[in-house]
Amino acid sequence: MATVSLDGFDELSEMFRDLAPIPEDVMTAALDSMATVAERSVKSSGLSMGVRDSESNVHILDKIRHTKPKNTEDGGYSNVTFSGSRTRGKIKTRNAEIAFVNEYGKRGQSPRPFIRVAAESKGDQIAQAGEQVIGNWWDKTSGG
């Protein structure tokens, strides 16, 4: 991990100028790393709360995927989603919908806010995964 030390405003401005042109592949790798940790965190949180689809043997927590990172003008993003669906008779239900009902509950079913708990309790670890990638690039670039 890079160590950043500063001495005054000029040096701070200079550091931001150097950081601004982070290469696209580094940004993509950082986003991918963060999304991977977020994905694991949501799964772990869901397992601890007993999140499941009561009408299927397929575990919806095995259907968590993150999308390929996309860079935008002001940063980038990767979506962590529940892929696929299950069909019972003629009714098709998306795994994302099953996750939604688990997260917020419904009549007769208590909420299991596994996504919210993962985001709130693992936010630092998710950010750290991105910082690690950018820090490694910064070390190489600055010769540190």
Add this chain to the structure above:
Amino acid sequence: MSVDEMLNTALTTVGLPVFPNVYTGDLERYLVWTYAQIPAVHACDAPQSARYLITVNLFLPHKENPNALKRAISMALFNADCTWPSITNISDSEGQGYAFECEWTDGGYLHGNSQP
């Protein structure tokens, strides 16, 4: 005051039956609260406080205007020192449903102290 007491006291002012965790009876209008607890403010090898991620679910029949209740529940939580809640519509074929999400913190709960 524990988080359980805080929620029961605050939500009773709304005027609907209030239940912890889950309700499986026949009422059409009611509130259910639940929360997750996250340790916070780590010092001296132990968390000094707890953050509570609260979810309050409001259930109503279809075709009823929920706006006054949504406002009353938000105010009740805010007046009990919770953060102002965000509201997600969780209605389904059985009726209307709204999930209120907010946070509360208890300064000394983990050490057995009461919230002032």
